[in-house]
Amino acid sequence: MRSVADAVAAVSAHQVTKVFGSGSDRVVALDDVSVDIRANEFFTLLGPSGCGKTTLLRLIAGFDHPTSGRIDLEGQDISYLPPYKRPVNTVFQSYALFPHMTVAENIGFGLKMLGKPQSEIDAEVSKMLKLVKMEAMRDRATSAISGGQQQRVALARALAPKPKVLLLDEPLSALDLKLRKEMQIELKRLQSETGITFIFVTHDQEEALTMSDRIAVMSAGKILQVGSPRQIYDHPSHRFVADFIGETNFLEAELTSVSKRVGKLKLGSGTTIDASLPGDGVAKGPVTAVVRPEHANLVKGKAAAASLTGKLGNIVYFGTDTHYHVALDDGGEFIVRMQNARDDAGRWSVGDAVGVSIDKDAVQVLRD
C-alpha cells in the first residue's frame, strides 16, 4: 500500500533525457532519468561533477527544457513552463544576489514580481530576515556582507515567495568548513520549519549523508540508486555507489544460491557466507560484493569466526579508530576499521597472521 503522501510526488521526472549540442559536440547530460521526489522531503542529488545532477535541477527550475521525457510538479506537467511560471525557487551556487539592491530588496524581489502589496512584502521580508537571523542587515548592500550572510540572504530570497519546492545548487561549496557545518544544520532546521520540499545538489557525500531524507546517486547522466542515507551506505547497488560513498572493500566471489533478497556467497578463501542481494535479477555465478571496513573485525590466527585470512600489513592510527590493512591469503587487500579502546596498544602488530570476521548482514552483492 502506498501512503497518501506518496500518491502524488512533489516532483517527478519521467524518462527524462537532456542532450546538449549536436554532432561531435553532442553531450548526453541526462539519460532516461526517472525519479519521484516526495512532498516535504529533503532530497539530495549526489554525484561527481558532470554526472547530470545540476542539469536535472535546471530542468526542474525551468532554465532548460528536457529533450525528451516529462517533469511533473504535483502531478502537473511543467516540462515547458518558463521559470517565472513555476512555484519553484532556486538557491544558486554563486548566490546570484542582485548587486544593485539591498538585502531587503533582494528578499522581497520575488514577492514584488508576484504583485504583492508593499506592506505584505515588508512583513514577509521581516519574517524571512528573522528566520535566517539577519534582522540587523536589512538595509545593507549585498556586497557589504560576508559569504555566509550572503548565503542566508540567498536562502531567504528563495523561501520568501513560499515555493512548493526549493532547489539548492551546491549552496555550501563556497563556505569554509566550520561555516558549512553550521549551515548544514541551519538548512535542516529551515526545511523542517517551513515544510517545503528541498532538492539539494552536492558532490559531497558526507553532506548528503548527514542532511538528506533520501539520496539519489548519479553518474554519467543516470540515477544509479535512490534510497535513505543508510540504505545507500549499507546496501549500495552499484560499484560506483559503493566506491563514491565512504570507504569500502571489494570482494570477487561466487554466488552459489539465490533466494529473494539473500544469497550464499562463496569467497576466495573457500568460506561461504550470507549476502544481501540488490533486488532481483542477480544470477548465480561470479559477482562483486562489498563490505564496509567498520563492518569487519580482526581475529587472532585462524579462528573459526574468520571468513578471510591473511597477514597484517599496514596499521594506520586515526585517533578514534585504526585502519588495519590485511593482505589476504588468496590475494587482494582488505581494510578493517576498528574503534580504539584504552587497552588496545600493542594488541596487533605488522606481520601477524590474522583472520577477518565479517558482521552479519554486512556483505552486499553489487549489480555490476
Add this chain to the structure above:
Amino acid sequence: MGKSAVAADKDATSGALAGEEARRRDIQNRWLLATPALVIILFAALGPLLIMLVYSFLQKGLYGGVIWNFSGQGWFDVFLSKDIFDDTISFADAHMLIFWRSIKLSLITTIATLLLGFPTAYFIATRSPKWRGVFLFLVTIPFWTNLLIRTFAIQEVIKNEGLLNIVLLKLGLISSPIQIMFTDTAILLGMAYVYLPLMVLPLYASMERLDFRLVEAGYDLYATRLQVLRRIIIPLVKPGIIAGSILVFVPSLGAYVTPRILGGGKKMMLGNLIELQFGQGRNWPLGAALSITLLVIVMVALLFYVRNASKSGVKSHG
C-alpha cells in the same frame, strides 16, 4: 583544516596590504607615463581653446581674422540680432533654430542608437566567445572606411534616384520618390549609422561583464522578460548606457560632415554654423563664441550624465 584556513586568511590580508602599496607606486608611475599625453593635451587642446575664448571677445576683421580691440559683438550675435533698418533687437531666430535642431537631432540620434545598439550588444554578449569576436569585428568594420565615403554611400541609397526609392517604386509601394535627402531624417539616418558602433561597444563591454546567473535568478523569482530587462539588466549595464550615450551625443552635437552632405547646407547644425563663420561669413568672433557655446552645452550634458552615473554607481559597485 580550520587553522590553516585562518592562516591563509592572514596571508591574504598581508598580501592585500603589500598589494595596496604596490598599486600606489604603480599609480605614481602611471602619472609619469601619462606626461607626454598631458603635454600634448595642454598645447593642442587647451591652448586653442584659450585662443578661441580670447577671439570671441575681439572685433571681426573685414576679410576674416580678428582686430585686437575688445568687442562683445561676437557674443551678442550668438543669441541676438539687430535689425539693419530700424535697429530693433530680437532673438537670433536662425541661430536658436540651429541650436535647437542640433540638440534635438543629437538626442534622437542617441536614443535611436541606444534602441538599436542595446539588443545588438545583448545578442553579441550572449554568443560563445568565438562568435563574440566575429560580431565585434563586424561592428567595427565601418570605422575602417572614411566618414565621407560612408556618408556619400548613404546619399546613394536615399537620394531621389537612389536605391531605396527605386526599390519602393518598383514594388509599387510609392508612386513618386520620397524626398529624404536634405531633411532632418536624412541627417538623423546618417548620424545614427555613423555613431552606432560607439554605442554598441561600451554597451557590449558592460553586458559582457553582466553575470547572466542574475538574469536566471530574476526569472526564477517570477520576473517576466520585460521585468528582468527593466529591473535587472538595465540597472546593471547602466554604466555602459551612460558611456555609450556620451560617446554618441557629444560628437553628434558637433557633427559637421553628415549634416553638410545629407542636410545639403539647408538644414544646418552647430558644426556647420561655426564653419560658416570662419569661412564665407568672415566672422571669427561669432564663430569663436559659437564654439564656446557648443562646448558649454556639451559640458552641461556631461555634468548631468556624470551625476546620474555616480548616483547609480553607489549601489552597483562591488
